[in-house]
Structures are given as C-alpha cells and as structure tokens.
Amino acid sequence: MGDKSGDESLETETLTASRLEAKPTSKTRQFVAAIVINIYAFSQGTVIGWLAPTVPLLMSDESPIGGKPLTHENVSWLGSLVCFGAILVIPVASFISNKYSRKMTGYLMALPLIPAWTMVILAQSQSMLYAARFIAGLGCGGGTVSIPQFVHEIAEDSIRGEVGTYIALFFNSGVLFTFIVGSYVSYKVLGYVSLAVTLIYLAAFTLIPESPHYLISIGNTAKARQSLEWLRGENNPDVEREIERMTKRARELDRKRSIRDIIKDLTSKGTIKGLIIGIGICANLQLSGVLAVLSYTVNIFKDAGVNMSPYAATIIIASIQIIATYASSVLVDRLGRRILLISSNSMIVVCLGILGGYFYLKQSLDVSGFSWVPLVALSLFVIVVAFGAGSLCFLIISEIFSENVRIVAQTTCLVCFWTLMFLVIKLFPTLVNMFGLHGCFWFYASCCGSAILFVYFFVPETKNRSLESILKELNGDKDTEEDNSKKNTNSSKLV
Incomplete structure (x- = not known):
C-alpha cells in the first residue's frame, strides 16, 4: 500500500511539473508565432509609410521618376491606388484562406510586394510607379485578411487581445522604420530595404505551423494536434480539450453548409x-x-x-x-x-x-x-x-x-x-x-x-x-x- 501511495504521489508530482513546464512554453510560442506573422504587417507599414519621406523628393525638380516633378494630384493617386488594389484582392484572399489554408494565404498574399518594390526601384515613369503602388495594395489587402485570422486562431482567449493588437504595433513600426530610413538614404536604397523586409517575412513564416482550426476543418486531426502541441506545449492537458471543442464546432459547421442555412x-x-x-x-x-x-x-x-x-x-x-x-x-x-x-x-x-x-x-x-x-x-x-x-x-x-x-x-x-x-x-x-x-x-x-x-x-x-x-x-x-x-x-x- 505504501509503495502504491508513493507511486501515485510521484505520478501526481510529475504531472503537475509537466503542466507547469508546459505553460510558459505555450505562451512563448504563441507570441513568437504572432510576431512572425506580423512581420507581414510591418511590410504593410513600409508601403504606407513610404509616401511621407518620398513625396518632397518626388515633387521636386530632382524627382527620380524621369526628372519630372509630380503634382499633388499625382501624389494622391500614389496613396490611394494602394487602397484600390487592396479592395480587389480581399475577396480572393478570403477564398484562398478558407479553401486552401491559412499558410498558403500568408505566402501568396505577400508575394506581390516583391514585384511592387522592384518596380518602385526601377520606375522611370509615373505609370510604372502607379502600377507598383497598385500591386503593393494587393499585398497589403491580403495581409488584412491573413494576419488577424491566423493570430485569432492560434491564440488562447487570455492573450487574444494582446497579440491581436500586434498588427497595429507592427504596422506602425513599419511606418516609423520607413520614416527613419527614408530620411537618411536614397530613393532606391529605401526600396531595397523595404523589399528585404518582405523576404525576411517569407523566410520566417516557414517556421510556423498551420492553423489548427483549418486542419480540423479539413479533417486532419493528427496535424491539428501537432500544431496545437507546438503552440501550447507538448505536455499541455488543454490540447485535447481544444481539439474536442474545435472538432465539435467543425461538425456543426458541416451541418450548416446548405445555401438556406x-x-x-x-x-x-x-x-x-x-x-x-x-x-x-x-x-x-x-x-x-x-x-x-x-x-x-x-x-x-x-x-x-x-x-x-x-x-x-x-x-x-x-x-x-x-x-x-x-x-x-x-x-x-x-x-x-x-x-x-x-x-x-x-x-x-x-x-x-x-x-x-x-x-x-x-x-x-x-x-x-x-x-x-x-x-x-x-x-x-x-x-x-x-x-x-x-x-x-x-x-x-x-x-x-x-x-x-x-x-x-x-x-x-x-x-x-x-x-x-x-x-x-x-x-x-x-x-x-x-x-x-x-x-x-x-x-x-x-x-x-x-x-x-x-x-x-x-x-x-x-x-x-x-x-x-x-x-x-x-x-x-x-x-x-x-x-x-x-x-x-x-x-x-x-x-
């Protein structure tokens, strides 16, 4: 009896220790995942912030765009064409995210920023600069779909608010970064630096697992469990409860797939x-x-x-x-x-x-x-x-x-x-x-x-x-x- 009691006591202590050990790991990895996906938001900030430090140069006689100064009307289009591109891509981004996965959306929606910054660097005409800003808008619009959805699905309720505001924090950091860099470097160097930020995001995003919610929705419970264990910690007892809750919700959604519902x-x-x-x-x-x-x-x-x-x-x-x-x-x-x-x-x-x-x-x-x-x-x-x-x-x-x-x-x-x-x-x-x-x-x-x-x-x-x-x-x-x-x-x- 004594040995059995001792074994049970030891087992309880081990389980308690494993739970305590899992807690910091789970929160840390959720924060890491949120930071990585929000490097995308930082890239969005560089797109929006680019206008402020470059407008005086673009409107001067030393304009890098064919040496011809832009007017206030031209500048207003440089800002607003980003929005126009975003409006067009949002339905596409939403469809891809729900049909083909959150990770694929995170990659595909950021890719337009590569040709966009390349065109900004090489632009010799207003039309080429307009096209670059429109394409950049495709990347920015896709991010407003991908980032909040991904973060919402990987975070626990207790930290959802904090990591949910990272999109604004990183976006504003991208704006500041562009303001500072744009004040000290040339027009082309600013473009190269902004392009590098996008490449860093695409590389870092490969380290983050797929959203467990999406994996459950396609019936891949095993990979969903792996994703949750990475996010919450391998010894976290809440993983199975979350799997059950997500599975139940997915079944309810399957029952509501008719047009009438x-x-x-x-x-x-x-x-x-x-x-x-x-x-x-x-x-x-x-x-x-x-x-x-x-x-x-x-x-x-x-x-x-x-x-x-x-x-x-x-x-x-x-x-x-x-x-x-x-x-x-x-x-x-x-x-x-x-x-x-x-x-x-x-x-x-x-x-x-x-x-x-x-x-x-x-x-x-x-x-x-x-x-x-x-x-x-x-x-x-x-x-x-x-x-x-x-x-x-x-x-x-x-x-x-x-x-x-x-x-x-x-x-x-x-x-x-x-x-x-x-x-x-x-x-x-x-x-x-x-x-x-x-x-x-x-x-x-x-x-x-x-x-x-x-x-x-x-x-x-x-x-x-x-x-x-x-x-x-x-x-x-x-x-x-x-x-x-x-x-x-x-x-x-x-x-």
Missing part, C-alpha cells in the same frame, strides 16, 4: 449587429484621418511652420505612436476594448479640435510664437489613435462573427475599410483646397465624436471572452459566460 445565418440578428459594429469600427479608424495625416505629415509640418525639421518631427510622431500602440497591447486584456475606444475617441476630438483651431487662426493671425502647438497636438493625436481606435479595429472584427459567416462578414468589413481609406487619402488634398486644413481636422473630430456614442451603445466588451459568449450577447441572449460565472459563484456560496 448560410442565408439564415447571414441574416441573423447577431450577424447583422456584428456587421454594423465591424463597419462602424472601420469607419471610426479611417474617419479619424490618421492615415491621411501620416501620408502627408511632412507637408503638414511645413505648412504649420514648425521650428524644426519636418522629417525629424515626423519621426518623433511615428515613434510616439509605436509606444502608445504597445501600451494598448498591454492594457487591452486588462482594461477592455470599450473603455480604450471611448477614451481614445474623446481625446482625438480634443486634439483635432486644437489642430483645427491653430490652422484657422494661422490664416489671419501671426501664430509663429505657437508653432509648437501642431507638433504637440499631432503627437497627442497619434498617441490616442494608437491607444484605441487604431489598434483595436482588426481585433474586434476577428471576435464578433461566427465561423460559418466569418468569410463573408469579414470580407465585407475589410472592403469597407479599404474603400474608406481610399476615399480619405485620395480626397484629403481636395478637401484641404476646399475647406482648409482646419476644416478637415474639424470634420474628422466630429466623426470621432459620433464614434463615442456608437461604441457606447453598440460595441460589446469582448475582453477574455470566448466566441460563444460574444455571439450569445450579439444575438440578444443575456445568458453570457459572465452571467453563468456569477450564477456559479452564488450557487457555491449557498452550498
């Missing part, structure tokens, strides 16, 4: 509410004007008469943005999505209101003594955008749709996202000519003011909640996990 799911209360939330969150980010501001930052500082190099000021702003985005990634699973969105939009209204006031007064008064105002206000603006509206958009979209409608719903949201980005970047110079910078800033401020009300009344809190719990709330079922938790707690107290 799909239409029913797409027109359900939860899906419609999710679409309203998803499109609203996309509109919140784009109509904050942040991408228009980032694309024309150097020109804005020149117009403001800031007493420092516009390039230096731009780098400072991009650096601050990264710090704020990182802070958001740390706090999102502690404070929650709603409070970050509401506080972010509130501060955006204040910052844009001050910027609008400065440029309005500049038309009739001498404000040279206050040239620090736009630098401070713009710095605060990018901080508060990154803190909420800019970092949570893709995370929330990945959390609010059931798997049987996710491909259609997320595609709809992402098409709206890039369409709005196209309009904001393309029309920004036109709006400035019509209403002045002050009018543009006040318009964006009013949009963010409306977003505060939208978040308060429509957006649910998804912090540390499972998909099932979130969908219950969207469908009007108040019996959420939190309610069940309270019931269980009260029951235990009564017992």
